[in-house]
Amino acid sequence: MPSVPAVPDQLAELPYAHLLRPHTGPLRRDERYDTALFDGTAFDGPANGASFLECAFTGVQLSGAKLRQARFNEVWVQGSRWVAVELSESEWQDSGFVSSVLAGISGYGSALRRVVFRQCKLEAVNLRGAVLRDVVFEDCLLRDVDFGGAKLTDVSVPGSTLEEVRLHGAQLRGVDLRGAVSLGLPDGPDGLRGAILGTSQLFDLAPQFAHALGITVKDS
Structure with a gap:
């Protein structure tokens, strides 16, 4: 059987939930995001090469966003909709998607x-x-x-x-x-x-x- 992390259904159950801080503003190229909470927002700009560590996306809509070669480590995505997002050559580790939609993804x-x-x-x-x-x-x-x-x-x-x-x-x-x-x-x-x-x-x-x-x- 695959050796995968325990992925919770609720934000409060994340081991790093108490460290999360709300993020405001757009996503940016090559930016590093640690313990950031992206909640109920929409993004559509370029953020190629960005890295995300112990972050959570809840109710987030990404439409046409560019995240080529982005890195996601211990990232939790819940109730989100990602459409026509560029994720080629991205890296994901110890992460989870819950009740989300991914459509037209590269x-x-x-x-x-x-x-x-x-x-x-x-x-x-x-x-x-x-x-x-x-x-x-x-x-x-x-x-x-x-x-x-x-x-x-x-x-x-x-x-x-x-x-x-x-x-x-x-x-x-x-x-x-x-x-x-x-x-x-x-x-x-x-x-x-x-x-x-x-x-x-x-x-x-x-x-x-x-x-x-x-x-x-x-x-x-």
Whole structure:
């Protein structure tokens, strides 16, 4: 099982909650943010190269924000909506997203380690070439998420629904798909080497496996 941090549902449960201080003003390039609370605000400007340590985002809307090569360490995001955000080559560690929406995200080449997504919606998210290690998608909807060419190690999807999730050219190791509610994998067996499937899931994917192998199945 992935080794991930315990991600609380409430702000007060964060181990650094008592240190948080409200942030005002825009996000800035290459700025360092320590123990900052971003609450109920909206950001849309460039903040490439910024770093966030022990920060919390609650009810925050990021629309078209630029956070390329930003670093997030022990960051908690709750009830937020991030749309068309540039997160390519960003780094995430020991962080969590709770009840949030990520749509139209450019996250190619990013690195996620010990990150939890809980009750989140990820739609049109580009994680091509990303590196994910010890990542959990719990009770999430993953729709049109592209892991093409990514490296996924010890990733699990308990209670999640996968729709149009692409794994073409991905490298999987210990990726546990057994807890998924449904598996919508248009690439079929391509990219599934290294994944863990349940028996019923294997039966569901059998037609795609047969097609990939050039097998015709007829009962009569």
